Amino acid sequence: MTSGLDLAALDRQIRPLLAQQRYEEAEALLRPLVASGTAPLAVWRWLASALRPQGKIAETRAIQEMVVAHVPGDYAARFDLSETLLLMGEFERGWREYRYRYSLAHTASMERKVQRPRWNGQPIPGKTLLIHDEQGFGDTFQFLRMVPWAKAKSGARVILEVSREVLLLAARTRGFDHILARGELPPPFDAHCELMSLPMAMGLTLADLPGPTPYVQPDAQRVERWRKRLATLPRPWVALVWAGRPTHPNDANRSLALEQLAPLAHCEATFLSLQKGPAEAQAGRPPDGMSLASLSSEIDDFEDTAAILSLADLLVSVDSSPVHLAGALGRPVWVMLPFVPDWRWLLAREDSPWYPHARLFRQPARGDWASVIAAIARELGSFVRSRL
Missing domain, CATH: 3.40.50 (Rossmann fold)
Known part of the structure; x- marks a missing residue:
């Protein structure tokens, strides 16, 4: 099946499909080529790249294991395997393979010498x-x-x-x-x-995990400053972050637009926008009915963010640094996760071993934020009513 295979031509077919997230089409092209089990390693690598975003994690791992066994010096393959192992909760080997993160061409310059x-x-x-x-x-x-x-x-x-x-x-x-x-x-x-x-x-x-929590403390003076700033806002206070850092390699899959959170608008909460970066401007046009206080321009640093989180009743956020800060502070946080999340969130669980007060809301299918937001809206309604 693979004799005389033109890898360069196949590369020109597959790479655009992967870049456009047309993973099922890429898989359909590659499946016949690996049917005999003797395809070139490049074909197997492409297939793993098509399978993982579809949530076919066990098969992805099997392919990555095979590639690493055949080419142990392929550090990119070892790093990809590490993230799959960690995602599956297989920490012992996952951490060992994760050490190859600085052996890649685009990360070597980041390593401390x-x-x-x-x-x-x-x-x-x-x-x-x-x-x-x-x-x-x-x-x-x-x-x-x-x-x-x-x-x-x-x-x-x-x-x-x-x-x-x-x-x-x-x-x-x-x-x-x-x-x-x-x-x-x-x-x-x-x-x-x-x-x-x-x-x-x-x-x-x-x-x-998790070990003693909280293990980070806010600054008492900042907390008091923010307590006074927020005093006139009706409770409960729900902090909100809907977009991560735009330069993150997976940002397209993890970030939202504020307008997508419109189903939350009718919960009787005061939302506190902690959003920073380009998406911060969206706070000036919240969805109809959403009581949103935009604090972004007043947040100078993580000390401010920590103080606000220590006062807020809840943080609802995409996978970004405020989630981890809230977790380190021991504060309640609900995390909106893509279908295949970052490795630290593991698979098929609604809680996090890292943060006892975190709840995870996962996409049931790739790109399905609507289901995530609907689930949060239902739960948030109950959460707010319990605090009124």
Whole structure:
């Protein structure tokens, strides 16, 4: 079936289909080519890329496992496999494969070139361990919980380095002896570990989660400032975020327009817009009947966001950094998830092992936000009535 296959011509057919999210058509073209089980690896890779967005996760994993077995040096394949394993809750191997995230062409420049060994989870009493953030703000909020665990296991003096945007919040967490902003010169250290490599180093399992919560605290003065700002607004207060960072590679699948949330408008709540970025302007034109207070222009930093979340009765949000901040604060959060979500939300569950007060509302089919929003509208009506 595959003898004489013109891979270049097939590439010209398949790539546009994948880019246009026409996954079923791509699968239909590729299925006959793999029927004998002897297709070129490129064909298998394309098939995995067509299957995963359709939610065919087990078959995707089988193909990714096969590719990695045949080409163990294909770091892109190993990283793709890691995200599938983590999505399936198979943390042990998933974390090991996840270390290949900085072996890809487009991420190699992001890796910190640290001239010290990476900590492997062993006790290093009397030594100094640098733990540093690496990716998005949400990742930092999610994995700050592990800093005190790492200190306890390593027995080391811990230096925590985070981006300046989250420095003040991180400074009120536990588990470090010294904290600094990324870009500052750290004190001498003996070993280092990225925040998101701590799970591999420490062998994190689902049974270890969530750990003590909350593990992030808002600033008391900011809370009081926002309490006064919001005092005239009727309760309950439902914070709202409907779009993530536009540069995120999966943003098209995770973000919404505010007008899509029109079914929430008739719940007797005051909505607090925490939306930042280009979608912030939509708050000036809320759906008919929605009582929306746009706070975006008054939010200077994550300290403000944390203070508002500590006062709000609930956050309803797409998968973005405020979700993880709310979770770290131990606040109630309802997360709107695409059909195949980011790995950290796992599969087929309405709760999150990471955040005890989170509820997950998943698309029942790819692109079906209407069902998600209808479900939230029903639940939000009950939630609001219980607080009136």
